[in-house]
Amino acid sequence: MKTYDAIVVGAGHNGLTTAAFLAKAGLDVVCVEKNDYIGGATVSRNLYKDWLYSNCSYVCSLLRPEIYRSLELHKHGLQVTPYGGSVTFMENGDYYGSYHDPEAAYREDVRFSRKDADAHKNYSADTMRQCRLIRDFLLRTAPDPTSFKPRDLLELIRIGGKINEMGEDRIYETIRFWTMSVAEYLDEFFETDVIKTALSASGIIGTALGIHSPGTAYVLLHHYMGDVDGNVGSWGFARGGTGAVANAIAGAFQAEGGELRTEAGVDKFIVRNGKAAGVALDNGDDIRANVVVSAMDVKRTFLTCMDKSDLPEKFLKRVENFKIRGSSGKINIALDGLPTFPALPEGSPLYLADMHFTDSMERMERAYDDWKDGTWSKDPYIDMTIPTTNDPTMAPPGKHFMSCFIQYCPRQIDGRDWTQEDKDGFQKSVFDQISNYSPDFKDLVLHAEVRTPQDIENEIGITEGNIFHGELTMDQLMFNRPVPGYAQYRSPIGGLYMCGSSNHPGGGIMGAPGANAAREILGDLKRPNTVPENFGDD
Numbered sequence: 001m002k003t004y005d006a007i008v009v010g011a012g013h014n015g016l017t018t019a020a021f022l023a024k025a026g027l028d029v030v031c032v033e034k035n036d037y038i039g040g041a042t043v044s045r046n047l048y049k050d051w052l053y054s055n056c057s058y059v060c061s062l063l064r065p066e067i068y069r070s071l072e073l074h075k076h077g078l079q080v081t082p083y084g085g086s087v088t089f090m091e092n093g094d095y096y097g098s099y100h101d102p103e104a105a106y107r108e109d110v111r112f113s114r115k116d117a118d119a120h121k122n123y124s125a126d127t128m129r130q131c132r133l134i135r136d137f138l139l140r141t142a143p144d145p146t147s148f149k150p151r152d153l154l155e156l157i158r159i160g161g162k163i164n165e166m167g168e169d170r171i172y173e174t175i176r177f178w179t180m181s182v183a184e185y186l187d188e189f190f191e192t193d194v195i196k197t198a199l200s201a202s203g204i205i206g207t208a209l210g211i212h213s214p215g216t217a218y219v220l221l222h223h224y225m226g227d228v229d230g231n232v233g234s235w236g237f238a239r240g241g242t243g244a245v246a247n248a249i250a251g252a253f254q255a256e257g258g259e260l261r262t263e264a265g266v267d268k269f270i271v272r273n274g275k276a277a278g279v280a281l282d283n284g285d286d287i288r289a290n291v292v293v294s295a296m297d298v299k300r301t302f303l304t305c306m307d308k309s310d311l312p313e314k315f316l317k318r319v320e321n322f323k324i325r326g327s328s329g330k331i332n333i334a335l336d337g338l339p340t341f342p343a344l345p346e347g348s349p350l351y352l353a354d355m356h357f358t359d360s361m362e363r364m365e366r367a368y369d370d371w372k373d374g375t376w377s378k379d380p381y382i383d384m385t386i387p388t389t390n391d392p393t394m395a396p397p398g399k400h401f402m403s404c405f406i407q408y409c410p411r412q413i414d415g416r417d418w419t420q421e422d423k424d425g426f427q428k429s430v431f432d433q434i435s436n437y438s439p440d441f442k443d444l445v446l447h448a449e450v451r452t453p454q455d456i457e458n459e460i461g462i463t464e465g466n467i468f469h470g471e472l473t474m475d476q477l478m479f480n481r482p483v484p485g486y487a488q489y490r491s492p493i494g495g496l497y498m499c500g501s502s503n504h505p506g507g508g509i510m511g512a513p514g515a516n517a518a519r520e521i522l523g524d525l526k527r528p529n530t531v532p533e534n535f536g537d538d
């Protein structure tokens with residue numbers, strides 16, 4: 001039987017990134033994927049006629065430019081174009097728009113409060129400072145603060161230097177920022193409810209937390225720290241949907257001689273004498289390699305695909321305690337035409353923006369109360385985009401694809417699995433919400449794919465369908481992600497590595513966990529490093 005140099009389990013974008021950098025170093029690599037398509041949560045799927053749905057992730061910003069350039073993803077068809085601003089529709093018939101153009105943005109804030117318009121500059125500067133700090137950590141392995149290894153000590157000194165450069169006041173502010181709630185943070189800048197509401201959403205998207213929960217200010221950074229073409233904080237659409245990202249990375253992997261096998265689900269990791277020896281597939285086949293890399297989340301990796309007897313008890317306990325909670329749903333819709341939004345002036349650039357329908361902090365928190373009560377939000381927060389206003393390739397001419405990301409939506413309803421009736425009720429709450437602001441919306445719907453956390457878990461294998469493979473709270477970040485003592489992509493099993501979003505620096509279409517894992521593996525194998533350094537572009 002052939003023995004590979006490395007097996008990567010899971011062809012999501014992180015698994016593919018690890019596989020591509022290992023193959024680039026000359027390793028003989030196979031990437032195995034349980035589904036008959038690749039991409040995991042970074043996928044475009046043709047589920048209705050000629051429509052292409054980005055049926056999980058839908059917008060791009062976080063993908064590290066170093067990875068993009070190093071793997072030459074443009075040569076494999078990846079093109080990301082920015083889209084314009086966002087809008088929050090209000091119950092009183094007005095709307096709050098957020099524009100890229102600074103003058104338009106200032107004028108819009110002034111419509112609500114001159115004080116807030118002035119405060120917005122300070123807010124943007126403050127969050128950008130936090131982004132600069134965190135961006136520097138993304139393509140680096142988090143140092144272990146308990147280690148005396150020279151590399152950990154040197155990295156700790158480097159980080160200490162960075163923090164020291166910030167000066168006394170900013171150090172205090174940064175520690176507050178990393179631990180406070182997004183609502184408290186926004187209260188320090190703004191007085192207008194709808195402005196705070198519009199900004200607060202980035203603190204709770206993808207989390208099982210509310211805007212008043214400690215730690216949600218930090219989550220803002222996961223929505224601000226990326227860039228499109230160097231514009232930090234911008235978001236864009238991948239042409240052809242987010243599957244174009246995974247397809248391009250897969251193209252780079254295959255161009256280096258990598259082998260991709262779909263419909264090859266892993267049942268168990270094979271462990272011999274405490275070391276990884278390969279994988280046993282669901283179909284009964286075994287594949288051999290001394291390096292095995294899991295791109296699945298940490299719970300699925302160690303609680304489902306391992307014999308517990310192979311793992312230390314303390315480690316297992318920590319994996320069990322790692323928080324991965326389903327909190328978000330998705331509805332993908334084929335539209336017969338572009339819906340109208342009477343609150344917007346005709347020809348408004350906000351027709352190209354992402355759209356929201358929650359206009360108060362009270363409504364935002366109440367949406368979370370429903371999740372705590374074990375059901376979907378009856379007045380949901382929706383992040384709605386129409387990618388075809390930017391990329392006509394995703395639907396037939398004149399038709400549109402609408403993507404609705406919905407907060408909050410639990411993994412179980414009142415402690416039991418979802419029924420079709422529940423799914424219909426969830427869809428109704430979303431459709432009613434949109435049609436309150438767009439009277440022709442419902443008539444334009446040709447097809448809708450409703451995805452609960454349970455569906456996402458079943459299809460992609462992410463525990464509870466949590467979009468980040470685990471909450472992004474301080475107790476689960478940096479050297480604590482996913483497990484203290486195992487935050488450098490290694491595991492208690494020799495030769496078994498982790499490269500998915502449960503690892504530093506977390507979820508989103510970023511590629512950083514995948515690239516960092518590849519660097520560590522190549523270091524252990526004493527192979528030349530193919531993973532790019534941080535550009536240090538700030």
Ligand SMILES: Cc1cc2nc3c(=O)[nH]c(=O)nc-3n(C[C@H](O)[C@H](O)[C@H](O)COP(=O)(O)OP(=O)(O)OC[C@H]3O[C@@H](n4cnc5c(N)ncnc54)[C@H](O)[C@@H]3O)c2cc1C
Binds near residue numbers: 013014056264506507
């Ligand atoms: C609904 C939704 C919306 C999102 N929206 C955005 C967004 O707009 N922008 C953004 O940046 N991020 C978004 N995210 C987050 C982002 O998509 C994920 O964090 C990221 O794609 C995870 O990538 P990954 O490679 O780490 O893991 P995954 O994409 O989860 O990949 C894991 C892979 O492993 C495979 N697998 C699982 N079990 C097995 C097995 N036993 N054997 C073999 N293969 C297996 C899966 O099929 C999958 O292909 C969203 C996520 C979701 C779910």
